[in-house]
Amino acid sequence: MDLAPYLLLALLEGMVQASVLMLTALGLSLVFGVMRVVNVAHGQFFMLGAVGAWLCAQAIPGPPAIGFAVALIAAPLAVGAIAWAADRAILRRIGYDPEGTIVSTIGLLYILQQSALIGFGPDARAVDPPFSHTLRTPWFGYSSYKLFIVAVAIALVAALWLILRRTRLGLIMRATQFDRETAQNFGIRVDRVYSAVFAVGAMLAAAGGVLVVPNQQAHYLMGTDPLLLSFVVVIVGGLGSLPGTIAAAVLIGLSDGLLSVFFSPTLAAIASTLLVALVLIFRPQGLFGRAAA
Amino acid sequence: MRSANPRLLLLCAAVVAALFALQFVLSEYLVLTATRILILAIFAMGYNMLMGYTGMLSLGHAMFFAAGVYAAGLSSYYWGLSLPLAFVLGVGASFAVSLVTGLLVLRTQAVAFMIVTLMFAQVTYLTTLQFSDITGGDQGLTLPTGARGFTLMGIAVDLTRDSHRYNLALALFTATLAGLFALTQGRRGRLFAAVRENAGRTEMLGFNTFRIRLVAFVVSGTLSGMSGALYALMFGYIGSAFAGFELSIEALLFTLVGGPGTLLGPLLGTGVMTLLIDRLSGVTSAYLIVVGALLIAVNQWAPAGLLGTLRDRRLPWLK
Numbered sequence: 169m170d171l172a173p174y175l176l177l178a179l180l181e182g183m184v185q186a187s188v189l190m191l192t193a194l195g196l197s198l199v200f201g202v203m204r205v206v207n208v209a210h211g212q213f214f215m216l217g218a219v220g221a222w223l224c225a226q227a228i229p230g231p232p233a234i235g236f237a238v239a240l241i242a243a244p245l246a247v248g249a250i251a252w253a254a255d256r257a258i259l260r261r262i263g264y265d266p267e268g269t270i271v272s273t274i275g276l277l278y279i280l281q282q283s284a285l286i287g288f289g290p291d292a293r294a295v296d297p298p299f300s301h302t303l304r305t306p307w308f309g310y311s312s313y314k315l316f317i318v319a320v321a322i323a324l325v326a327a328l329w330l331i332l333r334r335t336r337l338g339l340i341m342r343a344t345q346f347d348r349e350t351a352q353n354f355g356i357r358v359d360r361v362y363s364a365v366f367a368v369g370a371m372l373a374a375a376g377g378v379l380v381v382p383n384q385q386a387h388y389l390m391g392t393d394p395l396l397l398s399f400v401v402v403i404v405g406g407l408g409s410l411p412g413t414i415a416a417a418v419l420i421g422l423s424d425g426l427l428s429v430f431f432s433p434t435l436a437a438i439a440s441t442l443l444v445a446l447v448l449i450f451r452p453q454g455l456f457g458r459a460a461a
Numbered sequence: 462m463r464s465a466n467p468r469l470l471l472l473c474a475a476v477v478a479a480l481f482a483l484q485f486v487l488s489e490y491l492v493l494t495a496t497r498i499l500i501l502a503i504f505a506m507g508y509n510m511l512m513g514y515t516g517m518l519s520l521g522h523a524m525f526f527a528a529g530v531y532a533a534g535l536s537s538y539y540w541g542l543s544l545p546l547a548f549v550l551g552v553g554a555s556f557a558v559s560l561v562t563g564l565l566v567l568r569t570q571a572v573a574f575m576i577v578t579l580m581f582a583q584v585t586y587l588t589t590l591q592f593s594d595i596t597g598g599d600q601g602l603t604l605p606t607g608a609r610g611f612t613l614m615g616i617a618v619d620l621t622r623d624s625h626r627y628n629l630a631l632a633l634f635t636a637t638l639a640g641l642f643a644l645t646q647g648r649r650g651r652l653f654a655a656v657r658e659n660a661g662r663t664e665m666l667g668f669n670t671f672r673i674r675l676v677a678f679v680v681s682g683t684l685s686g687m688s689g690a691l692y693a694l695m696f697g698y699i700g701s702a703f704a705g706f707e708l709s710i711e712a713l714l715f716t717l718v719g720g721p722g723t724l725l726g727p728l729l730g731t732g733v734m735t736l737l738i739d740r741l742s743g744v745t746s747a748y749l750i751v752v753g754a755l756l757i758a759v760n761q762w763a764p765a766g767l768l769g770t771l772r773d774r775r776l777p778w779l780k
Contacts, residue, residue: 278753
């Protein structure tokens, strides 16, 4: 048996997996980094993005590309608005207490997930890809839409990077992350920064959901796996470190692609979850992070 | 011997007496519900030992419940172990699991502790799916009818009869209540609260806080496993749902609603929530939305829960 086609397929699948993971995990990492908040409902924002893409595809007639383009903008905005409201209505009122936040975001998880069950129904639903061009390799045909996912994800991450490093908004976010009280003394409205960061984090997850849905069907329970994988990535990359998160997303995505081609996905999930729990116990700063701040 | 907290002891005795009397009043269906509530209350009381008294919020207690479920259920299913033996094996297995996990996860605290317990529980859940040809996976296994009764010290117990199940559950609930009363009230009980309120100062006073945490963790995990073993053998079914995230959250919800750090809070929380969830799941398949809303509401407006609020306002001995 020739191994090359399998390896190529695993590599391609791993890249697609890694780029979606990069988006969701960056959202989680940003929220944790700036707000010191673990958002357990993060996977539901991913799911809402996917459901939003399906809604757009249903509502907008014409070629699937138009509906998709609208979804890529409208769904993250809508999800961002939900997250913004959740921050104001729930998280701010409990003062971002770490344990209370986790309990509350579990509550939010159930509310969003079950609302999707009521509104969207229990069935998985497919969305047509915006274009269906197939790329030829010597062994198999590969949908070029999947490579488009990779491109969009890289563009979004680059944009986030530029905003954080090069704009005033990014400076304010980083100042808040670095020292909340001093930032407040300098007149930064920390509460607004928090709401904005929570919304942006959710929007990144939602964008991941929109991108994934032509490739994988939308379903109200689809938020669980991305949440756990994002946890894995954020912890391995070092809590709150963006470069670490990106590196870890690529590493985990690729290895998950490889492992799932050759082993059972459940076994791969058991191994990676156990590994990460041990990382968190014995090396809490993550594999790429520096000592805890 | 003078009791550490005589008023609470009296209240506990009254509650147990009332629970015993309940079976002569309630309909057959409600006795069955009450049996489930008593068994799940043991789970919530175990959870409360860690979360309420010692201040460590775990998101993975389903793994201990599942350890009890599977050790008891599988040994009865495959080896035909008699029910008391299978039960003891279930309790022993959850003791071992909680000791080993405790030694690992107690190196972390607060948020990291929550995530690590969540991940260990997820590993347990995935393991029950991975080995589904043994465990039955999602579908689960139904214990054979031969394993639905036993004779212990001349008393024949038939687990297909409602009254037998109820009184057995009540006996174990009472034993748990008595054990936790002895552990949490009085001088030794204050050590757990001391770790919860200020671990650094407790250590300064010369106490080994790691050991106090470990004791709380193992007691908590073993009680959860005991509840799991009881649940599996009592109702003759084991399945992956007993290791799922939802069950860990239910223990948290029951404790939060009833009142963390109160001896009778978990019973009250389990009772209220089980009745509510049963009623709701008849109305809609999306009943978890109410669980979510309650988690947020209790956390925001009444973090002390029902009995905790009562304790803070009126009855300081209710702990």
